[in-house]
Every structure is written in C-alpha cells, then in structure tokens.
Amino acid sequence: MLPLKKTWCRLPVGNKRFSELEKAGHDISIWINYENIMNNYGTSMMGGFAMSPAMLKDAVFITGIDFDKGAINSDMKYYMSDEMKNVMKDVMSGNTNKELVERLPANNLDILAAMSFSPKALKGALDKFGYLGLMNAGLAEMNMTGDDVFEAFTGDMGFAMNNLKVTQKMVTYSRYDENGTEVPDSTATSDSDMDWIYVLKIDKQEKFDKILQFAISTQIFTSTGPGTYTVKNGGDNSMQITIKDKYLVIANKAETANGFIAGTNKGQKLHEVAAKEVYGHPMTMFFDIKQMLKAVGPENLTNEPNDAAKFAEVQKVFDNVIMTGGEFKNDAFQYQASLNFINKDENSLMQLINMASKISEIKDKPEPVVTAR
Numbered sequence: 283m284l285p286l287k288k289t290w291c292r293l294p295v296g297n298k299r300f301s302e303l304e305k306a307g308h309d310i311s312i313w314i315n316y317e318n319i320m321n322n323y324g325t326s327m328m329g330g331f332a333m334s335p336a337m338l339k340d341a342v343f344i345t346g347i348d349f350d351k352g353a354i355n356s357d358m359k360y361y362m363s364d365e366m367k368n369v370m371k372d373v374m375s376g377n378t379n380k381e382l383v384e385r386l387p388a389n390n391l392d393i394l395a396a397m398s399f400s401p402k403a404l405k406g407a408l409d410k411f412g413y414l415g416l417m418n419a420g421l422a423e424m425n426m427t428g429d430d431v432f433e434a435f436t437g438d439m440g441f442a443m444n445n446l447k448v449t450q451k452m453v454t455y456s457r458y459d460e461n462g463t464e465v466p467d468s469t470a471t472s473d474s475d476m477d478w479i480y481v482l483k484i485d486k487q488e489k490f491d492k493i494l495q496f497a498i499s500t501q502i503f504t505s506t507g508p509g510t511y512t513v514k515n516g517g518d519n520s521m522q523i524t525i526k527d528k529y530l531v532i533a534n535k536a537e538t539a540n541g542f543i544a545g546t547n548k549g550q551k552l553h554e555v556a557a558k559e560v561y562g563h564p565m566t567m568f569f570d571i572k573q574m575l576k577a578v579g580p581e582n583l584t585n586e587p588n589d590a591a592k593f594a595e596v597q598k599v600f601d602n603v604i605m606t607g608g609e610f611k612n613d614a615f616q617y618q619a620s621l622n623f624i625n626k627d628e629n630s631l632m633q634l635i636n637m638a639s640k641i642s643e644i645k646d647k648p649e650p651v652v653t654a655r
Contacts, residue, residue: 299342299361308346308357309631316341317363339363352626358607359614367613369410372403374564374608374615379438382481382529383560385542386442388550392476392577393443394568396560397608401432401485424496434490435530438483446476446577479533479542484525494525555604555622564608571600572624591644599623599637 303311317338345358362370378396386394405428408414417428454468484490497503503511503523511523524531524539533539541547552560556568575597601624607617623630 299344299359303344303346306346306357309349310345310347312343312345312347314343316343339365341366349629349631351629352623354621354630356619358617358619360617361614367610369407370403371610372400373407374399374610375403376400376437376564378561378563378566379436379440379483380561382438382440382483384548385545386440386479386481387444387477387538387541387547388442388552389547390445390573391442391553391556391568392446392570392574393441394552394556394560395441395566397437397439397565399437399564399608401435401437404437405429405432426492426496430489430492433486434484434493436483436485440481441479443476443478446474446574448472448474448578477533477535477538479531479538481532481542482530484528484530487528490530553602555602559604559606563606565606567603567605569603571602572597575600588644592641595637595640595644599625599633 300313303313317340320338341361341363343358343360345356347354347356376398378398383394383396405414408417408428414428417431421427421431450472452468453471454466456464457467459465494503498505498511503513506512506522509524509526511525513521513523522531522533522536522539524533524543526543529543531539531542533542551557553568553570556566560566560568575593579593601622603619603621605617605619607615609616621630623633625633
C-alpha cells in the first residue's frame with residue numbers, strides 16, 4: 283500500500299468547487315484531486331510515465347450520492363485543467379443517434395448502451411497528447427493513416443443485450459477415489475445464452491472500405507455473402523458482421539444482425555426508464571437488474587445452503603440502473619446515475635439495511651438436523 287502523505291489530509295476548504303460540493307448537502311460527497319494524486323504518486327503508479335503538470339492542473343472528480351425514496355442517485359462532475367479542457371470539451375458534443383437506437387432490439391432488454399462522440403475532436407486530443415504520430419506509424423504498415431480511421435465512422439454507436447437465459451446442467455467426468463480406482467462422477471455447471479448486437483455508423487465509405495479490405499486481406503473477416511462476414515470467436519458459432527446502409531453491425535446471431543438492418547425492431551417499446559433518458563445525452567447505459575436476476579436464478583449460481591432464500595431477498599429490492607451524461611457544461615463533464623429500487627415509496631438506505639438484515643438472519647439460521655431411524 284502506498285503511504286499517505288500529509289497533503290492528503292488537508293481539505294481544500296478554500297476551493298470553489300469543493301465549497302459547492304459541500305453546500306449541495308449530499309448524503310455522501312466524494313472528492314478526488316487528480317493533480318495531487320499524480321504529483322505524489324504519478325511516476326510510481328504509471329511505471330515512470332507521468333502527464334505534464336499543466337494537463338492535470340486543478341483536475342478533480344467530484345461525486346454527490348443521495349439515498350432518496352426508491353433510488354440511490356448520484357451526480358458526478360469531472361473538471362479538467364484548462365489545457366485539457368480546450369482539447370477534450372468537444373469530444374462528447376452530440377446526443378445519441380435516435381435512428382440507430384430505434385433499430386436496436388428492445389423486447390426482453392437486459393442491457394442498452396449508446397454513445398455519440400466526435401472522431402475529429404478525439405483525433406485532435408491524441409495529436410495534443412503526442413499519440414497521433416505513434417498511431418500513424420503503426421497504421422503505415424497497414425497502408426492506412428489516422429485519417430482513415432477517424433473519418434471512417436461518425437462516432438455514433440450502440441449496444442444491446444436481450445433474452446438472457448442461464449441454465450444449469452450436469453456434466454459427467456471421471457476421477458480417482460481413495461483407492462486409486464477410476465470412478466464416474468458429475469458436477470453442475472451453468473450455461474448462458476443471450477442475443478447481443480454492437481453497431482457503428484459509417485461516415486466516409488471510401489475510408490471505411492480501406493479498413494474493410496485490410497480485414498479481408500488478413501483473413502480477420504471471411505466473406506459469407508454480399509455485405510456479410512464472419513469472425514471466428516473460438517466457439518461453436520461465429521459472430522456475424524453485416525455492412526449495409528451505412529452501418530457496421532456485429533452480432534452473435536445472424537437473425538439479430540438482420541433484424542437491425544431490416545428495421546424490424548422499430549416500434550418495440552423500450553423500458554420506460556431507458557426511453558426517458560437515452561436520447562438527450564452523449565452517453566447512456568441501462569441495466570435491467572430485475573430481469574437479469576430473474577434470468578440467472580439462485581439454482582444456477584451455487585449449491586450452498588440457504589442461497590435460494592438470500593437470492594430471493596436481493597430480487598425483491600433492485601430494479602434497474604441508468605447512467606447518462608457526457609455533456610461538457612459549466613467547465614465540467616457532467617454525469618448522472620441512478621440505482622432504482624422496486625419499492626418506490628421507502629428510503630433506499632432503509633431498504634438496503636432491511637435487505638442486509640434479512641440476509642444475515644437467513645445466514646444465521648442453523649441447518650435442519652436429520653436423525654437416522
């Protein structure tokens with residue numbers, strides 16, 4: 283463990299941003315000063331490499347967490363140095379692409395993620411940090427440049443996972459008993475299945491075609507038909523790559539990719555929490571915890587005593603998680619997150635305490651004693 287230095291014990295009382303965090307009156311307030319961290323431990327933590335002091339001047343991350351009725355809410359802000367701010371403030375400057383998100387499958391949704399960023403601004407940031415030259419040197423061996431990569435895509439992307447299923451099955455194997463004799467045995471194992479899809483929107487087709495031709499020439503992609511390719515993932519199935527209508531679609535099942543391209547998912551109703559937030563920010567991530575816990579089930583996790591009862595208590599509490607943000611305003615990147623509970627009327631902290639108490643009671647219950655007859 284790294285030794286704490288005295289500078290870590292001083293509260294930045296005179297700092298305007300720290301004062302604003304205090305005045306907000308959050309249940310929990312978190313302040314992380316990156317300038318102090320890197321000044322004190324940067325070289326040892328990063329293998330001798332450290333960013334210039336100007337890039338971390340006054341860089342702080344602050345979080346306010348509140349235990350509200352039915353939810354734990356968090357507001358997060360990341361303040362950059364002036365030098366970094368001038369380079370990075372436009373990287374997340376748009377909102378998630380509505381057409382792209384509407385094409386993603388929404389039925390039985392487990393996870394949704396969408397993002398919109400500026401490849402041009404990201405290129406400028408890499409140039410400022412001195413990485414663009416290294417990137418171009420590596421791409422030169424592939425007969426490409428950074429422009430080919432950054433101009434190939436618009437910066438709009440989306441991901442969805444649906445229809446999660448976890449099942450348990452018995453697997454037989456052989457082992458040796460205490461006498462050295464080989465005997466058959468079996469153990470329980472869990473298998474999971476889901477539909478997932480990842481989508482990128484293509485910008486300049488001629489730039490993207492250079493990347494595609496490299497992938498084909500090096501046999502990363504194998505053509506299976508007009509606009510469709512596979513990438514072997516080491517399993518029984520292959521990921522399907524579909525390129526059509528300015529979209530690069532990667533999915534674990536052909537029907538999932540085809541559904542996106544055909545637009546058959548349009549009209550499917552998004553979870554109300556995701557639908558409310560997904561279009562108004564550069565970034566959104568949504569997890570339907572309730573549905574995922576239902577798909578997993580205690581029988582597929584462990585065979586320990588009382589686990590089914592403990593798992594049931596968890597299932598009664600959590601509903602979903604949503605995180606949004608990425609906007610740069612008031613000199614900071616802004617993010618919000620909510621852990622939503624099923625019970626919307628009771629304070630979230632009280633619900634957590636109640637859940638922990640019930641799980642503890644279950645854990646402490648002695649197992650029934652079976653006597654021989």
